[in-house]
Amino acid sequence: MKQTVLTIITEIDPLKIASLKELLAKIQSDLYHNPYLPFPSLTLLHFASFVIVQNSADAPFLIFENNFDGDLSSYLDQLLGFAENGIDQIYKCCKGYHQPQQLKAFLTANVVKPNAYHIGNVGRAAKDVSNNRQLRIILETYLDKLFGTTKPEAYTSNQLRKNLQEYVNTQVSPALSQPLPPHQTFAEKLMPQVWKILVLALAGVLAIALFPITLGFIYWLRRHERADRPYTDPASLAHVDDLMKTENFITQNHLASITAIKPGPFRLYLLKAVLFAANLLARTSNKGTLSGIPSIHFAHWSIIGNNQLLFLSNFDGSWSSYLDDFIDKASTGLTGIWSNTVGFPETRFLVLDGARDELHFKAFARGMQVPSLVWYCAYPDLTVQHIDKDSAIREEVLTNLSEEDTKKWLKLF
Amino acid sequence: MAKLDASSFSDIQGFVLSSYAGNMPCANYLLLKITELGLCRQWLSQLTSLITTGTDRKTDFSLNIAFTAPALQQLGLTAKELQSFSAPFQEGMSTPLRQQLLGDNGNSIPGNWSWGNPENPVDILLLLFASGEEQLAAQLLLLETGISNSGGVALIKSLAAGRQPDAEEHFGFLDGIGQPVIEGTGREQKQLSRTGHATVVKAGEFILGYENEMLKPDPLPEGFNRADFGLNGTYLVFRQLEQHVNEFWNYLDKTTRDASGVSSRAAQEKLGAKIVGRWKSGTPLTNHPHTDPVVPPVVNQDNNFSFAAKDDAGFGCPIGAHIRRTNPRDSLFNDPEVSLRTVKRHRIIRRGRSYGDRSANVYINDGKERGLHFICLNSNIERQFEFIQQSWANNPSFDALNNETDPLIGQRNEGNVFSIQGCPARTRIHNLPEFVTTKGGAYFFMPGIAALKKIATGA
Numbered sequence: 051m052k053q054t055v056l057t058i059i060t061e062i063d064p065l066k067i068a069s070l071k072e073l074l075a076k077i078q079s080d081l082y083h084n085p086y087l088p089f090p091s092l093t094l095l096h097f098a099s100f101v102i103v104q105n106s107a108d109a110p111f112l113i114f115e116n117n118f119d120g121d122l123s124s125y126l127d128q129l130l131g132f133a134e135n136g137i138d139q140i141y142k143c144c145k146g147y148h149q150p151q152q153l154k155a156f157l158t159a160n161v162v163k164p165n166a167y168h169i170g171n172v173g174r175a176a177k178d179v180s181n182n183r184q185l186r187i188i189l190e191t192y193l194d195k196l197f198g199t200t201k202p203e204a205y206t207s208n209q210l211r212k213n214l215q216e217y218v219n220t221q222v223s224p225a226l227s228q229p230l231p232p233h234q235t236f237a238e239k240l241m242p243q244v245w246k247i248l249v250l251a252l253a254g255v256l257a258i259a260l261f262p263i264t265l266g267f268i269y270w271l272r273r274h275e276r277a278d279r280p281y282t283d284p285a286s287l288a289h290v291d292d293l294m295k296t297e298n299f300i301t302q303n304h305l306a307s308i309t310a311i312k313p314g315p316f317r318l319y320l321l322k323a324v325l326f327a328a329n330l331l332a333r334t335s336n337k338g339t340l341s342g343i344p345s346i347h348f349a350h351w352s353i354i355g356n357n358q359l360l361f362l363s364n365f366d367g368s369w370s371s372y373l374d375d376f377i378d379k380a381s382t383g384l385t386g387i388w389s390n391t392v393g394f395p396e397t398r399f400l401v402l403d404g405a406r407d408e409l410h411f412k413a414f415a416r417g418m419q420v421p422s423l424v425w426y427c428a429y430p431d432l433t434v435q436h437i438d439k440d441s442a443i444r445e446e447v448l449t450n451l452s453e454e455d456t457k458k459w460l461k462l463f
Numbered sequence: 464m465a466k467l468d469a470s471s472f473s474d475i476q477g478f479v480l481s482s483y484a485g486n487m488p489c490a491n492y493l494l495l496k497i498t499e500l501g502l503c504r505q506w507l508s509q510l511t512s513l514i515t516t517g518t519d520r521k522t523d524f525s526l527n528i529a530f531t532a533p534a535l536q537q538l539g540l541t542a543k544e545l546q547s548f549s550a551p552f553q554e555g556m557s558t559p560l561r562q563q564l565l566g567d568n569g570n571s572i573p574g575n576w577s578w579g580n581p582e583n584p585v586d587i588l589l590l591l592f593a594s595g596e597e598q599l600a601a602q603l604l605l606l607e608t609g610i611s612n613s614g615g616v617a618l619i620k621s622l623a624a625g626r627q628p629d630a631e632e633h634f635g636f637l638d639g640i641g642q643p644v645i646e647g648t649g650r651e652q653k654q655l656s657r658t659g660h661a662t663v664v665k666a667g668e669f670i671l672g673y674e675n676e677m678l679k680p681d682p683l684p685e686g687f688n689r690a691d692f693g694l695n696g697t698y699l700v701f702r703q704l705e706q707h708v709n710e711f712w713n714y715l716d717k718t719t720r721d722a723s724g725v726s727s728r729a730a731q732e733k734l735g736a737k738i739v740g741r742w743k744s745g746t747p748l749t750n751h752p753h754t755d756p757v758v759p760p761v762v763n764q765d766n767n768f769s770f771a772a773k774d775d776a777g778f779g780c781p782i783g784a785h786i787r788r789t790n791p792r793d794s795l796f797n798d799p800e801v802s803l804r805t806v807k808r809h810r811i812i813r814r815g816r817s818y819g820d821r822s823a824n825v826y827i828n829d830g831k832e833r834g835l836h837f838i839c840l841n842s843n844i845e846r847q848f849e850f851i852q853q854s855w856a857n858n859p860s861f862d863a864l865n866n867e868t869d870p871l872i873g874q875r876n877e878g879n880v881f882s883i884q885g886c887p888a889r890t891r892i893h894n895l896p897e898f899v900t901t902k903g904g905a906y907f908f909m910p911g912i913a914a915l916k917k918i919a920t921g922a
Contacts, residue, residue, distance in 0.1 A: 378805050
C-alpha cells in the first residue's frame with residue numbers, strides 16, 4: 051500500500067481565529083472520543099495534526115497535516131464520511147469556504163504537496179501495523195505461558211517455532227497471519243533509483259561542463275554565508291515550556307516548525323534544489339532511515355508562499371534524542387536545508403558547521419517550533435523499529451525458514 | 464578555547480575532581496535555607512576559606528558547596544544573569560514538567576518529598592567528607608554551630624551518608640565502577656588500572672568553560688557582571704532515592720520459584736544480576752554470562768567490555784538491564800562507532816553515596832529508610848542527567864523494547880515487563896514493583912572558587 055503525505059493549508063479568517071483555537075483545543079483534549087473528529091475511525095490514517103501559523107506579515111493560516119494510506123480522494127471520502135460536521139466547523143473559520151457540499155473540493159483545492167518527504171515504514175498500511183502488533187502480542191503471551199511451565203532451554207529453536215506456528219494455525223485469525231504484500235513493488239523500488247542515477251549524472255556533467263559557473267556559485271554562496279546573521283539568543287523558557295507541556299505522553303512526539311527563507315531568489319532556488327535532492331535520496335533509502343535516523347515515521351518539508359519553509363515530523367522518543375540524532379547522523383543534510391532560512395547557526399559551503407553547533411541549533415529549532423494544537427497518532431506505543439519488527443514477525447510466521455533464520459526470527463520477540 | 468589543565472585545578476572545587484572515597488569514607492550533606500542576606504554573606508565569607516579546592520591535598524576533611532537558582536537570585540544575580548544558566552536549573556527539579564520528564568510519579572511525586580519541593584525548598588548544599596566518624600562528627604559540630612550562630616542561614620536537613628568504601632549499594636551489588644575520565648585531569652591511568660578501561664571525555668562535558676564533545680562549550684553562566692562567572696563550575700544533581708530492599712529480594716524470590724514453589728539464592732542472584740547487568744561482585748554479565756566468577760565480598764571492578772561485538776542480542780547483559788540503559792556503550796543504532804560517539808555526549812560523573820543501615824535480612828521490611836544519595840555532575844543537565852533518565856532509563860521503547868523501563872530504578876507503567884534475551888527465545892518477567900522511590904532532590908550549581916568569592920562578597 052502506497053502512503054500519501056500532504057498538508058491542506060488555508061487562510062484563517064482573523065475574526066474567527068479564537069473560536070478555531072477553542073475548537074482545536076476541544077479536539078485535542080479528547081483525541082479518541084471527541085464529537086468533531088473521531089480519529090480512531092479513520093483506518094487509513096497514520097498521523098494527523100493541526101497547526102496555526104501566525105506572524106505579523108501574513109494573514110494567519112491553518113495547516114492540516116495528513117499522513118495516510120492510498121490516494122487523496124479515498125482518504126477524504128473516509129474523513130468526511132466520519133467527520134464532515136467537525137471538518138465543516140473547522141473550515142468555517144477559514145476564508146473561501148462556504149458550505150459542506152463543497153468540502154471535498156475545497157480541501158482538495160488547498161492541498162500542498164511536500165517538496166520532500168520521508169516515510170519510516172514504507173508500504174505498511176495503518177491497518178497492517180495494528181494487526182501485526184496484535185499478532186506479536188498474542189505470540190508474546192503464548193511464549194510467556196509456555197515458559198511459565200517449561201524452561202526455554204527445553205526447546206530447540208525449530209521446536210519452539212513449530213509450536214508457535216501450530217498455535218497460529220489453530221488459534222489465530224488468518225487476518226493476522228496471512229502473508230503481507232511486499233513493502234514496495236519492483237517498479238516502486240526501481241524507478242527512484244533510476245531517477246537518482248540520471249539526476250546525479252546530469253548534475254555532475256553540468257557542474258563540470260559549466261565549471262566557471264560552479265565556481266561562481268560557490269563564491270556567491272560564501273558571500274551570502276558571510277553576510278548571514280545567525281540567532282544567538284537562547285529560546286525563551288516560557289515558549290519551550292509551552293511546547294514541552296504537550297510532549298512525551300506517548301511513544302512518539304510531533305515537531306512542527308516554520309522558518310522564514312532568507313530573502314532573495316538565490317536562497318529560494320537553492321533551497322528548492324536541496325529539497326529536490328533530499329527527496330530523491332529519501333525515495334531511494336530502503337532501510338526506513340532518513341539519512342541514518344531510524345526514528346522518523348513521517349516527515350516532510352514544504353515551501354509555502356515562496357518565503358517560508360514548513361517542516362512537520364512525527365518521530366519516536368524525546369525531542370532531545372531526536373535533535374541529537376539529527377546532529378549526530380544527519381547534520382550535513384539538515385544544514386543543507388535549513389541554512390537557507392533566517393537565523394540558522396553559522397554555515398560554510400551550504401552543509402558544513404551549522405547544526406554541529408549543538409546549542410545554537412537546538413535554540414534555533416525550539417525557537418522556530420510552533421505548538422501542535424491537535425496531533426493524532428494511530429499507534430501510540432509503536433516506534434518505527436517496532437513496526438519493522440512486528441512486520442518481520444508476521445511476514446515470516448508461516449514461511450519455511452532455515453535453522454539460522456529461525457534463530458534470527460525468534461530474536462524478534 | 465582553553466583546554467583544562469592543572470593550572471585550573473585551584474579554581475575548581477575538589478569534589479568535581481575527586482569523590483574523596485579513598486581517604487574520606489565518611490560524609491554528611493547539609494541542606495540550608497538563607498534567612499538573612501547580609502548575615503548569610505558574612506557566614507559565606509568565613510566559610511569560603513574552608514572550601515576544598517582541586518589542589519588541596521587534604522587528609523582530614525573536605526568541604527564543598529553548591530547553590531540552587533533561588534539562592535543565587537537572593538545572593539545578587541540579576542534576572543538576566545540567571546537566564547544564562549541551564550533551563551532545568553532555573554526552574555528546579557520539582558516542576559510538573561520536570562516531574563513528568565524524570566518520571567517522578569506514584570510515590571515519587573514531589574508533593575511527597577521531604578526536601579526540594581515548593582513546601583521544603585533549599586538554597587545551599589554543603590558536602591562534608593571526613594577521614595573517620597570522629598573527624599566527621601567534630602567538623603559537623605563546628606559547621607552546625609557556625610550555621611546556627613550565623614543568623615543568616617538555617618539548617619533544613621542534615622543527610623548522613625554511609626561509610627565508604629563499602630561501595631555495595633543496598634540491593635547488594637557493587638556500584639560506582641564505570642566512571643568517565645575528565646580530559647586534562649590525568650586520571651586515565653588510575654581508572655585504567657582500577658577497571659581495565661578508561662573512557663576519556665572532554666572536560667567541557669563536566670566543567671563549564673571548556674570544549675565539550677561537540678568541540679563547543681556549553682553555555683557559561685553569567686553573574687556579578689562577569690561573562691565568565693560560571694568558569695570552572697558545574698551543575699550538581701542531587702536525588703535522595705529510597706531503595707526498597709525487601710521488595711527487590713522478595714520479587715526475585717517470588718519470580719524464581721519453580722513448579723514446587725521453591726526458589727534458590729543462586730537463581731535469585733542470577734535474576735538480580737540480569738536486572739542490574741552485573742553480578743553482585745561487580746563482574747559484568749557480558750564477560751561472564753553464566754555465573755559470577757567472584758564470590759563477594761571480593762569485588763570485580765572490571766569495566767573492560769562492550770556490547771556490540773560480544774553481547775549484541777543481550778544473551779549476557781539483557782538489552783534493558785540497568786547498566787545497559789544508563790550507559791549503552793556501543794550497542795545503539797546497529798552502529799558501534801556512532802553509538803560510542805553519541806553516548807559520550809550523555810555521560811555523567813557519579814558522586815553518590817548510600818545512606819541508612821544495611822538490611823539485616825533483605826527479605827524483611829524492617830521499616831527503616833535506606834537508599835542512595837544520588838549525586839552527579841554535568842555541564843548540561845538536559846543533555847546529560849535528564850537525557851539518561853528520560854530517553855534511556857524510563858523510555859518504554861528503549862532500543863525497540865516494548866513497554867519496559869529500567870528494571871532497577873525505573874518508574875512503572877501498567878503491564879510493564881522486563882525481557883531477558885536468551886536462546887531459543889527471551890523470557891519475560893512481569894509487573895515489577897518500583898524498587899526505588901524519590902524522596903527529595905534539587906538541581907544545584909557548584910561554582911568555581913573565584914565565583915564563590917564573588918557570591919560571598921556580593922560583588
